[in-house]
Amino acid sequence: MKVLVADDDADLRELIGFTLTQAGYLVIKAQDGPTALRSFEQESADLVLLDVNMPGLSGFQVCEAIRARSRVPVMMLTVRGEEEDLVRALGLGADDYLNKPFSPRTLLARIKALLRRAGMENTAPLAAGRVTLDLEEHTVRIGSGEPVRLTKLELRLLQMLLANAGHAISSERLLVQVWGHRSGGDRQLLKQLVHRLRQKIETDPAAPVLLRTAAAGYKLVVE
Amino acid sequence: MKVLVADDDADLRELIGFTLTQAGYLVIKAQDGPTALRSFEQESADLVLLDVNMPGLSGFQVCEAIRARSRVPVMMLTVRGEEEDLVRALGLGADDYLNKPFSPRTLLARIKALLRRAGMENTAPLAAGRVTLDLEEHTVRIGSGEPVRLTKLELRLLQMLLANAGHAISSERLLVQVWGHRSGGDRQLLKQLVHRLRQKIETDPAAPVLLRTAAAGYKLVVE
DNA sequence: CGCCCCTGTAACCGCTTTGTCACCATCCGG
DNA sequence: CCGGATGGTGACAAAGCGGTTACAGGGGCG
Numbered sequence: 001m002k003v004l005v006a007d008d009d010a011d012l013r014e015l016i017g018f019t020l021t022q023a024g025y026l027v028i029k030a031q032d033g034p035t036a037l038r039s040f041e042q043e044s045a046d047l048v049l050l051d052v053n054m055p056g057l058s059g060f061q062v063c064e065a066i067r068a069r070s071r072v073p074v075m076m077l078t079v080r081g082e083e084e085d086l087v088r089a090l091g092l093g094a095d096d097y098l099n100k101p102f103s104p105r106t107l108l109a110r111i112k113a114l115l116r117r118a119g120m121e122n123t124a125p126l127a128a129g130r131v132t133l134d135l136e137e138h139t140v141r142i143g144s145g146e147p148v149r150l151t152k153l154e155l156r157l158l159q160m161l162l163a164n165a166g167h168a169i170s171s172e173r174l175l176v177q178v179w180g181h182r183s184g185g186d187r188q189l190l191k192q193l194v195h196r197l198r199q200k201i202e203t204d205p206a207a208p209v210l211l212r213t214a215a216a217g218y219k220l221v222v223e
Numbered sequence: 224m225k226v227l228v229a230d231d232d233a234d235l236r237e238l239i240g241f242t243l244t245q246a247g248y249l250v251i252k253a254q255d256g257p258t259a260l261r262s263f264e265q266e267s268a269d270l271v272l273l274d275v276n277m278p279g280l281s282g283f284q285v286c287e288a289i290r291a292r293s294r295v296p297v298m299m300l301t302v303r304g305e306e307e308d309l310v311r312a313l314g315l316g317a318d319d320y321l322n323k324p325f326s327p328r329t330l331l332a333r334i335k336a337l338l339r340r341a342g343m344e345n346t347a348p349l350a351a352g353r354v355t356l357d358l359e360e361h362t363v364r365i366g367s368g369e370p371v372r373l374t375k376l377e378l379r380l381l382q383m384l385l386a387n388a389g390h391a392i393s394s395e396r397l398l399v400q401v402w403g404h405r406s407g408g409d410r411q412l413l414k415q416l417v418h419r420l421r422q423k424i425e426t427d428p429a430a431p432v433l434l435r436t437a438a439a440g441y442k443l444v445v446e
Numbered sequence: 447c448g449c450c451c452c453t454g455t456a457a458c459c460g461c462t463t464t465g466t467c468a469c470c471a472t473c474c475g476g
Numbered sequence: 477c478c479g480g481a482t483g484g485t486g487a488c489a490a491a492g493c494g495g496t497t498a499c500a501g502g503g504g505c506g
Contacts, residue, residue, distance in 0.1 A: 034309055041322070057310060068319050069336045151452060168359055173328070189454070191494065196452095198495095206495090213494070215361035216375070374463055412465070414483065419464095421484095429484090436483070 001115070002026045002044070006036035006062065007051035007077065012100075016049065019104040020111075033057025037065055040072075047115065048074045052089070060092055067093035073114045128165035129222030131201070131210065133158060142201055142210070153178060154197045161211065161220040168214035194218060224338070225249045225386060227268035229259035229285065230300065231277050235323075239272065242327040243334075249386045249400075256280025260288055263295075270338060273317075274300045275308055283315055290316040296337045351388035352445030354424070354433065356381060365424055365433070376401060377420045384434065384443035391437035417441060 003025045007013045010031070017027045028045060030036035033056040040048060048066060050059040057065075063074055076089040076097045089097050096114055098107065126133040130143040138155055139147035150158065156178045160169060171190055179189065198205045212221055226248045230236045233254070240250045251266050253259035256279035263271060271289060273282040280288075286297050299312040299320040312320050319337055321330065350356065353366040361378055362370035373381065379401045383392060394413055402412065421428045435444055 037309070038322075057313070061313060065313065065319070069333055153453075176328075186454095187493080188456085191496090192454075195495070215359070215372075376464075409465095410482090411467085414485095415465075418484065418486095 002028060002046050003111070004028045004030065004036065004040055004045035004048045006030040006033070006049065006054060006059070008032060008054050009051070012051075015104070016107065019107060023108055025111075033059070033062045036062050040066060040070075046072065047111065048072060049077060050074060050094075051077045052079070060088060063089065063092045063094055075110065075114060126159065126162050128162050128220065131158075131162060131165075131220065131222070133162055135159070140201055148200050150197075150200065153193055154200070157193055157197060158201075158220075161218065165220045165222045168217045168219040170217040174217065224270070225251060225266055225268045226334070227251045227253065227259065227263055227266065227271045229253040229256070229262075229272065229277060229282070230274035231255060232274070235274075238327070239330065242330060248334075249382065256282070256285045259285050263289060263293075269295065270334065271295060271297045272300060273297060275302070275312070283311060286312065286315050286317055298333065298337060351385050351443065354381075354385060354388075354443065354445070356385055358382075363424060371423050373420075373423065376416055377423070380416055380420060381424075381443075384441065388443045388445045391440045391442040393440040397440065 003020055005013055005016050005020070005027055006029075007016070008031050013029050013031065017029055020027050028039050030039050031054075033054045035056075036048075036050065036054070037057070039045070050062055052059040054062070059076055063076065066072065066074060073095045074093065076094045077100055078089065078097050079100055096110055098110055126135065132141045133155070134140070134147065135155070137147065138150050138152075140150060140158060141147045157174065160174060160177050171187060174190055175186055178193070179186065194211065195205075198208050198211055201210055202208050210221055212219055226243055228236055228239050228243070228250055229252075230239070231254050236252050236254065240252055243250045251262050251268060253262045254277075256277045258279075259271075259273065259277070260280065262268070273285055275282040277285070282299055286299065289295065289297060296318045297316070299308075299317045300323055301308045301312065301320050302323055309320055319333055321333055355364045356378075357363070357370065358378070360370070361373050361375075363373055363381060364370045380397065383397060383400050394410060397413055398409055401416070402409070417434065418428075421431050421434055424433055425431050433444055435442055
């Protein structure tokens with residue numbers, strides 16, 4: 001679980017960092033607005049703590065920019081008494097705010113609450129419809145059947161399809177996502193992988209129900 | 224959904240164009256600032272991608288000019304690390320920015336987010352009159368009839384016509400948009416494609432009502 | 447070393463899509 | 477009336493693509 005901490009006060013930044021690291025979070029720090037935004041992109045943080053007053057871009061601007069492209073939970077750090085800031089922060093899509101000064105305990109409690117609200121506190125196996133994926137065991141279960149072991153590539157493919165369950169994914173995207181930076185021409189690989197995966201998860205591989213061919217790609221059907 | 228792509232780097236322009244076209248957007252390209260502005264007015268784009276560094280007028284200037292008369296979503300393409308650019312872009316009213324280099328996936332995700340924010344999401348199928356296009360399923364529906372499957376080329380053609388519904392499009396433009404960089408002489412291809420499309424969408428293909436022949440081209444008739 | 451599993455490659459089949467050609471109808475200006 | 481240009485139509489060939497079978501290389505492991 002990655003947390004981005006953006007504050008220009010070095011002491012406070014280190015204090016928050018220490019607290020969160022102790023609690024088991026992975027912490028990324030930023031001392032100003034632009035750095036925060038850049039880090040957010042590069043590191044794809046799961047939660048963001050933003051000080052309102054920062055050089056470069058204010059916490060508000062950063063919050064707005066983040067909201068433009070992500071629904072990641074954002075908590076603003078405000079100065080007590082500045083109610084306008086509070087209203088403005090919530091209006092911009094911040095999920096919570098915390099008045100300075102605050103105790104580490106309070107901070108942790110709020111963060112946990114935020115993650116719980118965002119449904120990110122558990123590492124539940126990916127699932128959609130009758131398909132349940134267990135990333136650790138490298139297995140799928142279809143409905144209430146027996147878990148089936150998957151190879152690395154099969155798992156990746158199914159994971160991709162599951163993440164966009166119900167919608168078609170183009171062959172190109174699948175190639176990139178499953179194999180990495182491969183150029184075209186490798187449709188054969190995808191063909192094979194789909195075939196092998198169907199053998200494992202379809203009751204009748206000749207008449208696929210779950211993993212269907214769609215326009216310009218494949219999709220996972222969920223009822 | 225029309226997207227204006229303005230960048231002086233021909234390779235990048237083509238890459239972005241390809242990505243967006245594949246994703247179902249209609250792409251208009253410009254290689255410098257003045258061209259971008261002109262195209263924006265003529266084509267009334269729904270979304271604008273602006274490179275910061277362009278000959279003629281910089282991305283900032285173009286952004287400013289566009290903002291002076293429209294609230295269309297604008298995304299700036301910046302060079303990583305130029306933090307001043309970032310601040311300046313957001314200050315000028317750009318809605319989002321993207322650091323180069325970026326992956327096609329990221330670009331698409333951002334564009335979708337932007338369109339969603341602007342309430343223009345194209346998850347709702349493209350439609351005009353009685354013609355409804357489903358880009359993901361590669362189908363059309365005429366009025367309340369059954370969805371009809373379209374091939375890749377048929378889809379592209381219909382998309383072009385739909386985007387300019389009611390107005391004629393010249394054969395040359397259609398050839399370029401549907402097949403890419405083909406020179407003249409291939410009118411035969413267009414003739415055939417139109418014929419095949421009419422077989423699918425016209426109740427009486429011999430007396431076309433929707434897809435009519437117009438002066439030096441074709442047009443989609445909407446009532 | 448030999449065995450097994452995963453992965454990549456090739457070849458084939460059947461079907462769809464696309465490109466090409468040939469022919470016809472119409473229009474229009476010499 | 478002729479001849480060329482243009483658009484519509486049918487037929488057919490070439491190319492593409494998905495599904496399938498078969499097989500080879502390679503890595504891990506006993």
